[in-house]
Amino acid sequence: MSSGERGPSDRPALARLLPGPPDSLSPERFGAEHWDRLPLFTRAASLPGGFGDLFSADAVDELVTRRGLRTPFVRMARAGTVLDPARYTAPGGLGAEIADQVSADKVLDEFTGGATLVLQGLHRTWPAVAEFTRRLVADLGHPVQVNAYVTPASERGFDPHYDVHDVFVIQILGEKRWRIHPSVYPRPLRDQPWTDHREAVDHQAQGVPFLDEVFRPNDVLYLPRGWIHSATALGGTSIHLTIGVAALTRHDVLREAIIAAANDETLRAALPLGVDLTDAAAARTLVAEVVKGLTRFVTAEPERADAVARRLALRVRDSSRPEPIAPLATTEAATALHEATTVSLRHGLDARLRPGPRDREVSLLLPGKSLTLPAEATDALTQVLAGGTVQAGGLDGLDTASSLVVARRLVREGVLVVR
Numbered sequence: 001m002s003s004g005e006r007g008p009s010d011r012p013a014l015a016r017l018l019p020g021p022p023d024s025l026s027p028e029r030f031g032a033e034h035w036d037r038l039p040l041f042t043r044a045a046s047l048p049g050g051f052g053d054l055f056s057a058d059a060v061d062e063l064v065t066r067r068g069l070r071t072p073f074v075r076m077a078r079a080g081t082v083l084d085p086a087r088y089t090a091p092g093g094l095g096a097e098i099a100d101q102v103s104a105d106k107v108l109d110e111f112t113g114g115a116t117l118v119l120q121g122l123h124r125t126w127p128a129v130a131e132f133t134r135r136l137v138a139d140l141g142h143p144v145q146v147n148a149y150v151t152p153a154s155e156r157g158f159d160p161h162y163d164v165h166d167v168f169v170i171q172i173l174g175e176k177r178w179r180i181h182p183s184v185y186p187r188p189l190r191d192q193p194w195t196d197h198r199e200a201v202d203h204q205a206q207g208v209p210f211l212d213e214v215f216r217p218n219d220v221l222y223l224p225r226g227w228i229h230s231a232t233a234l235g236g237t238s239i240h241l242t243i244g245v246a247a248l249t250r251h252d253v254l255r256e257a258i259i260a261a262a263n264d265e266t267l268r269a270a271l272p273l274g275v276d277l278t279d280a281a282a283a284r285t286l287v288a289e290v291v292k293g294l295t296r297f298v299t300a301e302p303e304r305a306d307a308v309a310r311r312l313a314l315r316v317r318d319s320s321r322p323e324p325i326a327p328l329a330t331t332e333a334a335t336a337l338h339e340a341t342t343v344s345l346r347h348g349l350d351a352r353l354r355p356g357p358r359d360r361e362v363s364l365l366l367p368g369k370s371l372t373l374p375a376e377a378t379d380a381l382t383q384v385l386a387g388g389t390v391q392a393g394g395l396d397g398l399d400t401a402s403s404l405v406v407a408r409r410l411v412r413e414g415v416l417v418v419r
Helices: 027-033 057-066 105-112 129-138 192-205 248-262 281-300 302-318 327-335 375-384 400-412
Strands: 040-042 074-078 118-119 144-151 166-181 211-215 220-223 228-245 342-345 351-356 361-366 368-372 416-418
Touching: 057 105, 057 228, 074 105, 105 118, 129 144, 166 192, 192 228, 192 327, 211 228, 220 375, 248 281, 248 302, 281 302, 302 375, 327 400, 342 375, 351 375, 361 375, 368 375, 368 400, 375 400, 400 416
Parallel strands: none
Antiparallel strands: 040 220, 074 118, 118 144, 144 228, 166 211, 166 220, 166 228, 342 416, 351 361, 361 368
16 A cells, blocks of 8 residues: 555544444445445444443533533424523523523423423533544544434434534434435525525425434444435434534635635636626636636645645534543653653644744744754654654654754643653
8 A cells, every 4th residue: 555545544533433344344445435425324333333332321411510511512392493592501600600500400391391402512511522533534624513312202302404514423322313315406505595595495305214223222324415304203302413524625725715715816807898797608617717827826835735725624623623632741751751761643633844034943843833943853843743652762863962952842832742
């Protein structure tokens, strides 16, 4: 395998969501046959393992009772209608008078009355989900978010609808019947919600489903954006995770290219005086000329296309946080660092090398800041960014004392983590 290729073992988080032996579906086959095309439903028995390490009923109770969640990290809905937050939130009391903290008492009242509890942004609030999300983002190359849906017995939280993002659904607890119908508006963008096609969606949902299954614990569904779906809990409380993938599209590339093209004077030029936009032939010619101008500008210099790609990459990066670091423990670890201490790059950290602001300097660009070091540290930084585990006193191109100085600074700056 060449260095530019990836194999199934390079996408372990995605592989957890796909059939394993004996009927394995590799991430590559999934990408060719299902991604952005067709749903894929997989029973727990066909998957590599379960998902008890990610989420549970106990996790729901802890989040509601002990974590001080506020809106929008929690919401509730019944029969397709989102409830007023005042029905399930309240001030937290002395020293925490914020009015929109989740109230366990109110949640209980609404839940026993048939409302679905939605825990939003679990990739920010629940450590196991956050770590899995970080790995899945790396596997998919697209932004990811995770919500949990907790539904009382025999209740349906939302009417038939489609999402404007792809989803992986993991059934955690109980049973839920899902009905899935083909799209009436394939591959919708984020500003093209199902309510724009409400009548067509309602009509499609009355037809024969593409998929009609009862989901049981650890079953997994992949559903491309635009596919119509609804779900009803059966016989008891149901919990499922919805992993939303805000897939980057060719339309996103065009949007970013247009933003970049604002630097081109030709494309900023006014249309001709007296232009007649009702003349179909003239309008077609104008559109073709502008598109050619956009292409010419973006591709004329490599750094312009690189800038478009970087802006898209930022969307992916910002959807998940890098490996968490504990400020106090990190400060102590940096102080105690010695030459045999093993360190490695913080997982999920976006870090790039650039020439420094002055001669004989090198810069390490990080989210929200940059570090400037002597140019002699270039080989050491290159080694660190490769991602392997190294000894603090043995960084490339530096003697032991200098290596420790650089390693200690990188630990304090949240770049390296002691392993």
